[in-house]
Amino acid sequence: MALLLKGGRVVDPAVGLDATLDIVIRDGVIAEVGEDLSIPKGETIDCAAKVVLPGLVDAHTHLREPGREDEETVESGTRAAAHGGFTAVCAMPNTDPVCDTGSGVRFLLERAEDVGVVRVHVIGAVTRGQRGEALAEIGDMRAEGAVAFSDDGHGIQTGGMARIAMDYLKAFDAVMISHAEDSSLSSGGVVNEGVISTRLGLPGWPAAAEEAMVARDIRLVELTGCRLHLAHLSTAGSIALVRDAKERGLPVTCEVTPHHLFLDEEALSGYDTNLKMNPPLRTAADREALIEAVCDGTVDCIATDHAPHALHEKELEFELAPFGTTGLETALSLVNTHLVSTEKLDWAAVARLMAHGPRAALGLPNVTLAAGSVADITIVDPEAKVEVTRDWLVGTSKNSAFLGARLLGKASDVLIGGYFALRNGKVVA
Amino acid sequence: MGYRMKAEVMDATAIDRALTRIAHEIAEANRGVDNVALAGVVTRGASMAQRLAERIERFEGVAVPVGSLDISFYRDDVATHLNPEVHRTDIPFDVEGRDVVLVDDVLYTGRTIRAAMDAIMDYGRPATIQLAVLVDRGHRELPIRADYVGKNVPTARRERVRVLLTEHDDRDGAVIYEQDGEDE
Amino acid sequence: MLSCKHILTMDDLSAADIVQILDTADSFSEVNERRIKKLPTLRGRTVVNLFLEPSTRTRTSFEIAAKRLSADGLNFTASSSATVKGESLRDTARTLSAMSCDLVVVRHKYAGAPQMLAESMDACIVNGGDGMHQHPTQALLDLFTMRSRLGRLEGLTVGIVGDIYHSRVAGSLVPALKKVGARPIVIGPPTLMPARPDVLGADVVYSLDEALPELDVAYMLRVQFERAERMPFPSNREYARFYGMNGARLAAAKPEMIVMHPGPMNRGVEISAEVADSPRSLVLDQVNAGVAVRMAVMYLLLGGAESGVAA
Secondary structure, eight states, X not given: OEEEEEEEEEEEGGGTEEEXXXXXXXXXXXXXXXXXXXXXXXXXXXXXXXXXEEOEEEEEEOOOTTTOTTTOOHHHHHHHHHHTTEEEEEEOSOSSSOSOSHXXXXXXXXXXXXXXXXXXXXXXXXXXXXXXXXXXXXXXXHHHTOOEEXXXXXXXXXXXXXXXXXXXXXXXXXXXXXXXXXXXXXXXXXXETTHHHXXXXXXXXXXXXXXXXXXXXXXXXXXXXXOXXXXXXXXXXXXXXXXXXXXXXXXXXXXXXXXHHHOOXXXXXXXXXGGXXXXXXXXXXXXXXXXXXXXXXXXXXXXXXXXXXXXXXXXXXXXTSOXXXXXXXXXXXXXXXXXXXXXXXXXXXXXXXXXXXXXXXXXXXXXXXXXXXXXOEEEEEEEEEEEOOTTTOOSSOOOBTTTTOEEEEEEEEEEETTEEEEXXXXXXX | OEEEEEEEEEOHHHHHHHHHHHHHHHHHHXXXXXXXXXXXXXXXXXXXXXXXXXXXXXXXXXXXXXXXXXXXXXXXXXXXXXXXXXXXXXXXXXXXXXXXXXXXXXXXXXXXXXXXXXXXXXXXXXXXXXEEEEEEOOOOSSSOOXXXXXXXXXXXXXXXXXXXXXXXXXXXXXXXXEEESSOO | OOSOSOBSSGGGOOHHHHHHHHHHHHHXXXXXTSSSOOOOTTTTOEEEEEEOSOOSHHHHHHHHXXXXXXXXXXXXXXXXXXXXXXXXXXXXXXXXXXXXXSEEEEEESSTTHHHHHHHHOSSEEEEEEETTTXXXXXXXXXXXXXXXXXXXXXXXXXXXEXXXXXXXXXXXXHHHHHHTTOEEEEESOGGGSOSOHHHHTOEEESOHHHHGGGOSEEEEOOOOGGGOSSOSSSOHHHHHHHHOBOHHHHHHSOTXXXXXOOSOOOBTXXXXXXXXXXXXXXXXXXXXXXXXXXXXXXXXXXXXXXXXXXX
């Protein structure tokens, strides 16, 4: 069956597109891109006033399956992803049990095949049980389809362990995703160390705990030659280290999250546990440095670190509540509201940060809007009005740091291999 | 809502005469003042108690002990009415076995005196508690009566009675105010 | 009446509120000298002491205060409460709400718990100490004690010495002193300082001997070893040498300087026995002031709560 996307603003910097064009899709593949196209039979989708982008990918998602299906599942998480305009998510391995074997990877890919609404890429653990003591079966996981490896959640504490992992990963041409946190420095910290930790009487998580690890991992890239992707960077100092590494030509990429871009520690006037993140919300100066780095290309991708948590756990005391906010459903709207509609970024940059950047960083097959590419496409209505409420969120958990926010712009349709995962703003079951 | 002065029911001379008479009555009723102590309810009752003590000393030659009571913590309407300014209670005599004369400016519902009696009882067990007031305006809500009264003044509930004393005000006097216009 | 419904942090109280609490406490301290130390003021009101962290001093002080005001008091302590079984704080709040209590005093191991309670129930909440955050009634009783002994608060220089980082007492005392026009200086090793003591409004000095001659009050804090992940100084001996209050330091200070301590004291560490038992130590005055100040807080929060009903 053929599909015609009519009259949208088609933006894909990877293939030099930014014009009002039509796209014809046949058999799940883009057949033709051009002006005044028509199809003899099939369906035509009016894309006037909409922006057509190569399918967005979230490089950093917690699907919680297996283990915490009460918080999110492959099904509910991928529904949330479609709702937010993503055509694929990359699932972090800190589930219960940890995804640290080939069978763990296979399980998740099979679940995705059965119930996934969008594509799921699996990230395996670097060390067994993410305990930082011994290598997990990286080769086995790679053979089963894992795309990248990470001990996300706490990071690899000792340099010796990280070095062995990075050396070994080279054999399987896989990227290491670093959760940069020296836990002897973050040491029970729950908010940024400084003004807020002092005012709220909470243990502080200093910027240095992240930056020390970023510096170490970049040095290990020089030592090992392993590709490194730095997850959820939150400080101006980390950005400076990455900028320097890139200037020196090292294979280092990085991501930042919407919550670190659009919230800072000043939001923590009280003890709202939905604002408890790891790494924590930083200072306004850090936030400005992150936005600058997003705009100047130092940052490769915006990734959500979508971290669903049960309400009864987020209702605990701030120090006891789990870290994290959901993010899949609000990321694109936040980026449009704060960066595109304010003309800090154009849609080509959004395609770079949310489609091509994450694929390149994690070594995923490229997806473009050129003829011949698989038809993974995100269609955005930049004028749509969104109010983030618990009811509006389709994911199982509602712990969004942006509850109550009024945002501009939203994905209206998501196509995966030519099939709708989201249509007119509604997730297609 | 405002209040308008309706009448001055006692002037400085009348107050002076009344206090002098009450001082004599206290001495007479108690057959001397050796066992008498005065406890004034703050703020104007306490000043009255001082004036009574001065008069008693003048003609009896005995300095009766004088204390002051803040009854804020004994009120039965703490939930709805909070006294913004609480004074320190000062009872510098042993209450046990005494004839304690409570002194207040205006006797109205009796609730203040009920609270004052409770307060005195918390200091010990007096032989008697007596009550001296400058103005009794009626409308009692409790079975309380004064032993010594400066002047009985019939009033309407909607009126207010204020006693003025030079310790706190610009002159001595007792004034009735009438509510101005509509009810609150 | 106070300008706030709850006392969660010193931020809730204006300078006028503080003066009103201290003045009211002054009246209550007279009651505490009587033979019959009981007032009918809060008859029929229910005060819950929700103490989810072990505490004898503060809990007892609030308990006596409630009893002296004739309130019905009940204690939820860590061992008797359901929170040890994993009940969330909001569930505890819902449970207490269902019992319709009027005032809840909460002591909690973690910062922010009183605020969470205040957000989930109607009762007045008084923070009885939350984590490393604040302990406002302690700061109020400290101000009361200083004012009683020194006759004023404005212009006093108060050195708060020792474990500032873990101290919720410092967390409340520093802003309280600022509000009444006194000058707080926090004194201690950098390993026991919060990240940004300037945010609280205190001057920071690392040497006790340097600050000592200026002090009107030396407020000694206990080192909270139980909260520290790593030993913040090499030894108690070394700590006492540089940060302990002893006879020699007392002699070097202003002759009218007083020594305070929120208790419990580590004699021989932050305070020598000689100083603790000297007439310049107001430790017991502080305990005594605690009851009167907490009576004042309960009276001012619960009294007049329905005001506006009658003139």
